[in-house]
Amino acid sequence: MSIKVGIVGYGNLGRGIECSINQNEDMELVAVFTRRNPATVKILHKNVGVYHIDDILRFKDKIDVLILCGGSATDLPVQTPALAKDFTVIDSFDTHAKIPEHFEKVDAAAKQGGNVAVISCGWDPGMFSLNRLYASAVLPNGKDYTFWGKGVSQGHSDAIRRIEGVLDAKQYTIPIIEALDAVRSGETPEFTTREKHLRECFVVAEDGADKEKIEEQIKTMPNYFADYNTIVHFISLEELHANHSGIPHGGFVIRSGKTGWENENTHVIEYSLKLDSNPEFTASVIVAYARAAYKMKNEGAVGCKTVFDIPPAYLSPKSPEELRKELL
C-alpha cells in the first residue's frame, strides 16, 4: 500500500517532486495537474497522466496527498485554501510576512473539509525554521543568525532582467565569511545588511547597450541591491549558459548562547545546507512532509500544520521501533 500523490503545477519544483517520489518506495505518483494544455506538458513518468487543473475533483478519492507547486505571490494564496477543502495538501508558501494570514485561511478550509494541510514547507521556511526553533528553545540566552547562499536568487535575477538593455542575468547571494566566522566564534554582533551578504551578478547585455548605466542601475536598485555591496560581471550568453545554468543554493543557521550560573559557558549550534539544486532539495523536504501529512490524516488529525507541529518520526518511512533502534 503506497501513498498516492498528485502534483499541482509542473515547473522546477514539480519536476523535483516527481524525482523525489521516485526515491521513496512507499510513495506513488498518480497524476500531475496543470493550468496549461495537458498535452503540452511532458513529465518524466511515462505511465502517469497529466490533467487539466479543472479536472482535479475527479481524483478526490484517488489521491492521498496533493503537493502544490505554484508560486507564493499569486498561486498558493488561492490554491491552497481552495484545494484543502477536498484534499490533504502541502505547499511551500514562502512569503514570511504573510504566513500567519495564509495559515488562518488554509486552517479554516482544511477544517471545513476534514483534511490536513501543511504549509510553508521546504528549507526556508522549513528546515531552517526548525533549526531556529530548536536552537532558541535549547539556548534561550542567545542569539541566532541566518545566512543564505552561496546560491541563485530567482527574484534578484529577474529584477536585473527587467533592466533595459539586459538580455539575461543570474544573481548569486553570497554570505560574508568574516560575519559567519564572528558568529561561529560565539560573538553576538549586530550586522548591517551589507555586512552579512554580498551580491554577485552575471549579466548578458544586448549589443551596444550602455554597460556602465546597467551596472549603475543594478547597484542602486532599492530593496534588491542598494543596501548591499554588489559585484557586476558582463559575460556572453554562451558563458552564462555554460557556467551559470544550475540552481544551487544553501545557507547557515547559527545560534550561540550562554549557560551556567553566571553565563560563563558559550555554545554554538550550526546547521548548514550546500545544495546543488534548490528546487530538488525543496522538493525532497516537501515529499518527506507529505508522508507526515498522510500519517496525520490517517490518525484523524485535521487543520493546518507547519514543520513546528509535526513529530519528526512522521517524516520517516521507518517504524518508531526501527527509528529508536537505528537512529536514536
Added chain:
Amino acid sequence: MSIKVGIVGYGNLGRGIECSINQNEDMELVAVFTRRNPATVKILHKNVGVYHIDDILRFKDKIDVLILCGGSATDLPVQTPALAKDFTVIDSFDTHAKIPEHFEKVDAAAKQGGNVAVISCGWDPGMFSLNRLYASAVLPNGKDYTFWGKGVSQGHSDAIRRIEGVLDAKQYTIPIIEALDAVRSGETPEFTTREKHLRECFVVAEDGADKEKIEEQIKTMPNYFADYNTIVHFISLEELHANHSGIPHGGFVIRSGKTGWENENTHVIEYSLKLDSNPEFTASVIVAYARAAYKMKNEGAVGCKTVFDIPPAYLSPKSPEELRKELL
C-alpha cells in the same frame, strides 16, 4: 503559573539543570533529591530544599516534571521506570544499544501511572538523533556520518585513571579533519574507526612510575584505544588543573545525498555543536524537553516518548502563533 521542576541526582548534570531552569522564566525549581545525606549537598538556589530520595513521593502533587540526572549504567534503568509511575519524568539514558529495552520498561510504567516519560534526551542521543532522522528522511538516497569532538570522554579518562601509576588523566576525542572534509564534499566513503577519530590523552603519572609502560598500556587497551591512533602527553597535576579542567565537547552530523531523475545533484546537510560545557548543554536540551513533557501531559498524552515523537513547537515557551510569525 510556572512549570514546577524537581531534580533527582546532583552531579554535573543536576547542577546544569539547576542553571538552565534559571534561564527559563516559565520554569521553577521546587526540590532537589539525592541519595546522599541532603545536608551535605549544597545547591545554587538558596531558597530551594534538598531532600532524600526516599521522601520523593511526598512531592507527587507539588512537581510537574521530574528530571532524572543519574547515570545510564545502573541508575536510570531502575529509577526511570520506578518514578514514571508517580511523576512525569525525563532522563538522558545514553546507552544506545539498550534504548529499546529501556523504552519498553519506561513506557509500561508511565502508562500504568498515566504519565508522560521522555527518555534519551540530550545531544547524542537527542539533537544528533533528530538531525540523523530529519536528514535521512529528506535525502533517502544518501549516507550520514556522526563525528564527535573535540571533547572530553569521561569513560576514556576513567579507563586511563585505572592504570597502575596514573594519578589523574583527561582524554580528548578528536574528529579527523580529512574525514570530515571528505564527507562535506559529498563523497560517501567507508571509514575505519581509526580514520574518523583520534584520541589525545593528558596523563599525570605518579613519581617514579614507568611512563613508557603506561603509554603502551593506554595505546593497546582494547575497545578504548587499540583501534585508534592515540597521542599520550605526560604533564604535571598543576598543568592538568590549569589547562584541562573544563568539560568541552561537540561534534558533527553530516548527511550527503543525491536527487534528480538520474541522481545528478548532490546535497550536503551538516549539523554541528561546539560546547564549552557538555553537561550544561545536555541540561539545556533536557529542560526544553521537560517543557514539552509538561505540555503533552496537560493535553492528556500518556506513555514513553523520545525526541522523535515530540512536535518541535512543544519545546518553546512561545505560542504557536508567535512561532509562526517570528521563526517560520
